[in-house]
Amino acid sequence: MYAGTRSRWLLAVGVSAVVLGVAGCGSDDDEGGGGGTATTGTGAAAEAPADTSFDQTIGVLLPLTGDLSPFGAPGRKAADLAVAQVEQATRAGGVETTVSTTSADTESSPQAAVQAARQLISGGATCLAGPWASSETLAVAESVASRQRTPIVSPSSTDAAITDLDDDGFVWRTAPSDNLQSRALADTVEQELGGTDFTISLAARNDAYGQGFIEKFREAWEAKGGRTTGPVLYDPEQPNYNSEAAEIVQGRPDAYVIIDFFETYGKMGASLVRTGEFDAGRLFTADGLASDRIPDTIPARALIGARGTRPGTPESGAVVEEFARIYREAGGAPRQTFDAQNFDATMLCYLAALAAGSTDGTDISEQLQAVSAPPGRKFTFMELADGIRMIAAGEEVDFDGVTGPIDFDANGDPTAATYEVYRYGPDGVLRVERQFEARAAE
Amino acid sequence: MTPVFAVSLDALTSADFWIGVGVLAGTYTIFTLGLQLNVGFTGIINFGQAGFMAIGAYSMGILVVRAGWSLWAALPAATAIAMAAGVLIGLPSLRLRADYFAIVTIAFAEIVRYVAQNARGLTGGNQGLLGFDDQWLDVSDTILGWLPASMQDQFLLPLLIVVWVTVAILTGLLMLLQRSPWGRVLRAIREDEDAARALGKNVLAYKLQSIALAAALGAIAGYFLALNLSFLSPESFEPQFTFIGFTILILGGLANYVGVALGSLIMWTLLEATRFIDLPLAAEKVAALRFVIVGVALILLVAFRPQGLLGKRQEMVLRD
Numbered sequence: 001m002y003a004g005t006r007s008r009w010l011l012a013v014g015v016s017a018v019v020l021g022v023a024g025c026g027s028d029d030d031e032g033g034g035g036g037t038a039t040t041g042t043g044a045a046a047e048a049p050a051d052t053s054f055d056q057t058i059g060v061l062l063p064l065t066g067d068l069s070p071f072g073a074p075g076r077k078a079a080d081l082a083v084a085q086v087e088q089a090t091r092a093g094g095v096e097t098t099v100s101t102t103s104a105d106t107e108s109s110p111q112a113a114v115q116a117a118r119q120l121i122s123g124g125a126t127c128l129a130g131p132w133a134s135s136e137t138l139a140v141a142e143s144v145a146s147r148q149r150t151p152i153v154s155p156s157s158t159d160a161a162i163t164d165l166d167d168d169g170f171v172w173r174t175a176p177s178d179n180l181q182s183r184a185l186a187d188t189v190e191q192e193l194g195g196t197d198f199t200i201s202l203a204a205r206n207d208a209y210g211q212g213f214i215e216k217f218r219e220a221w222e223a224k225g226g227r228t229t230g231p232v233l234y235d236p237e238q239p240n241y242n243s244e245a246a247e248i249v250q251g252r253p254d255a256y257v258i259i260d261f262f263e264t265y266g267k268m269g270a271s272l273v274r275t276g277e278f279d280a281g282r283l284f285t286a287d288g289l290a291s292d293r294i295p296d297t298i299p300a301r302a303l304i305g306a307r308g309t310r311p312g313t314p315e316s317g318a319v320v321e322e323f324a325r326i327y328r329e330a331g332g333a334p335r336q337t338f339d340a341q342n343f344d345a346t347m348l349c350y351l352a353a354l355a356a357g358s359t360d361g362t363d364i365s366e367q368l369q370a371v372s373a374p375p376g377r378k379f380t381f382m383e384l385a386d387g388i389r390m391i392a393a394g395e396e397v398d399f400d401g402v403t404g405p406i407d408f409d410a411n412g413d414p415t416a417a418t419y420e421v422y423r424y425g426p427d428g429v430l431r432v433e434r435q436f437e438a439r440a441a442e
Numbered sequence: 443m444t445p446v447f448a449v450s451l452d453a454l455t456s457a458d459f460w461i462g463v464g465v466l467a468g469t470y471t472i473f474t475l476g477l478q479l480n481v482g483f484t485g486i487i488n489f490g491q492a493g494f495m496a497i498g499a500y501s502m503g504i505l506v507v508r509a510g511w512s513l514w515a516a517l518p519a520a521t522a523i524a525m526a527a528g529v530l531i532g533l534p535s536l537r538l539r540a541d542y543f544a545i546v547t548i549a550f551a552e553i554v555r556y557v558a559q560n561a562r563g564l565t566g567g568n569q570g571l572l573g574f575d576d577q578w579l580d581v582s583d584t585i586l587g588w589l590p591a592s593m594q595d596q597f598l599l600p601l602l603i604v605v606w607v608t609v610a611i612l613t614g615l616l617m618l619l620q621r622s623p624w625g626r627v628l629r630a631i632r633e634d635e636d637a638a639r640a641l642g643k644n645v646l647a648y649k650l651q652s653i654a655l656a657a658a659l660g661a662i663a664g665y666f667l668a669l670n671l672s673f674l675s676p677e678s679f680e681p682q683f684t685f686i687g688f689t690i691l692i693l694g695g696l697a698n699y700v701g702v703a704l705g706s707l708i709m710w711t712l713l714e715a716t717r718f719i720d721l722p723l724a725a726e727k728v729a730a731l732r733f734v735i736v737g738v739a740l741i742l743l744v745a746f747r748p749q750g751l752l753g754k755r756q757e758m759v760l761r762d
Contacts, residue, residue: 139673
């Protein structure tokens with residue numbers, strides 16, 4: 001008995017030592033990123049009109065753990081960059097506001113996202129950038145945003161169901177609805193194949209993103225007169241996809257459309273290659289499988305030559321390059337899809353508060369459409385100081401984000417979006433072939 | 443080199459924090475009461491509790507949203523459906539040995555989740571189910587109206603009150619039931635099934651009743667989960683849910699109903715309070731470390747008190 005207690009003590013000491021060791025090592029390679037609830041305060045400037053002085057806390061909901069964890073750190077960094085830009089511009093623009101961010105982990109789960117959102121709001125946040133997964137956004141929209149009268153601006157929830165949500169105008173997103181992207185992808189496939197008289201084999205991961213997207217694509221493709229087989233919906237948790245892969249390649253379709261994330265596609269891609277019939281040159285996909293180069297976890301033959309669309313950044317270029325530059329110079333996390341959307345989301349939280357002259361959630365919500373859409377003078381974050389001066393002077397403005405014109409409609413969706421058509425070269429590097437703008441159907 | 447380890451205590455003293463933790467802890471208490479009845483008192487390993495929860499929550503949601511029922515009629519109906527599912531899954535599988543039964547129940551819970559994911563016409567699939575809680579929100583506002591003015595902005599308070607009143611009633615009922623002859627037969631089955639059978643007890647019938655009651659408790663927990671999120675999606679019913687329930691069960695102590703509430707409160711305080719840990723690390727590292735810390739705390743608790751906080755050692759060690 002005595003010996004037993006002692007060995008448990010040893011275990012306890014050992015375990016604590018490991019934890020402290022992890023924490024200790026971690027602090028050496030830290031790049032100054034904040035902790036779970038760290039607050040990044042920003043300074044204020046003097047000589048400003050009285051109605052533009054407030055202290056705003058923007059809450060950032062991030063999937064730091066769980067399925068979507070690859071998006072967490074880049075998203076956090078993009079939000080911090082947005083606040084840093086605002087900080088500089090308020091000094092130059094002569095307004096007396098201060099902005100800070102607090103972040104919380106949504107664990108890629110609806111329940112945790114609701115907890116995280118409530119925690120941020122009780123910590124004083126009155127506008128939330130996030131959450132990321134569509135299921136998280138639906139839960140937070142219903143049980144937090146409209147009930148606590150706090151706007152949420154999701155950077156990445158593309159589920160079409162969010163458009164029709166009865167949310168009293170508290171739910172916004174800087175990522176376009178799947179309605180838009182699936183039609184954009186259908187247009188792209190038509191152009192790339194040179195017609196619609198083809199049979200396309202459809203497959204997607206079985207979650208809100210994959211299922212919603214592939215259904216919309218099927219509608220769009222069949223409306224064009226094309227034929228489809230499937231869709232094969234596969235559970236992201238499965239260990240291998242041999243039978244699903246066989247079903248996808250069955251009947252030698254003219255092309256494939258597969259909607260997935262890298263995490264699952266590593267397994268699906270391997271199964272597809274094993275069928276011996278799969279040709280990645282005939283694969284079309286979307287934003288979930290877009291990355292600067294094919295990750296090591298994906299068999300190269302499953303993606304080399306594949307084409308796809310992803311929400312891009314407008315062709316004008318300068319804004320995009322500037323964002324890429326400040327992102328690179330800040331060090332830390334590499335670029336990731338939707339990082340720029342989170343930058344825009346955070347920025348819009350501030351601009352709407354400035355236009356409202358208040359940090360109240362309802363007031364911010366009422367201004368989000370006005371600052372993002374016409375009428376008004378257009379400006380981007382590169383002219384942020386001018387934009388802030390105009391808003392402070394009560395002028396109408398139309399903020400254009402890094403990701404496009406945004407132009408929120410009454411449902412809180414961006415009405416226009418820029419898409420990039422990309423292709424993975426033989427060296428596994430993603431190249432953007434062209435860009436086009438898609439507008440929501442009236 | 444010394445790690446800066448700080449937990450902001452302001453957050454832990456705020457009412458918002460404890461109301462949020464309280465709602466989750468109460469929901470999981472009800473969920474785990476069912477596991478306690480099965481595992482702690484009947485000796486059947488039920489890994490499918492998340493499945494019963496899903497059946498209850500989805501039946502309620504579907505009856506209200508698709509069939510236009512009143513929420514108050516849907517609640518008892520959904521509970522009955524969950525109980526029927528419990529009997530249905532128990533009938534063929536309870537004849538199996540404990541470990542095989544455990545496998546069957548986890549498979550059952552996964553079947554339920556897959557059905558929820560793919561029966562899109564009924565459940566909304568991955569896009570989820572919305573709009574079943576309007577009647578609850580009216581009641582919630584009424585309860586809020588009875589409370590003092592200083593609490594008016596705590597909109598979760600009514601849910602918290604209802605959850606814990608339910609916990610108290612259910613715990614009381616289960617304790618009464620456990621003292622009855624029925625409860626003593628359950629314990630006898632747990633200790634030695636053959637002996638109970640030799641005394642002329644219909645062991646299968648008792649086990650079926652135990653699993654049906656657990657399914658009802660799972661369904662009730664499902665309603666509170668649904669009312670808290672206002673949204674049902676298959677992701678909320680992953681097997682992980684059942685395992686958090688088992689953790690609570692072991693934390694609180696086997697064969698003790700009050701221990702369930704205590705274990706649940708400790709588990710959720712740990713899980714939610716670690717959100718406030720502030721380390722000079724990148725945000726994603728802090729987020730991951732959170733779960734390491736929770737895991738270590740659980741290891742320590744089990745290492746020092748293997749019978750759980752309120753459990754009795756004699757009840758845990760079945761055959762020495």
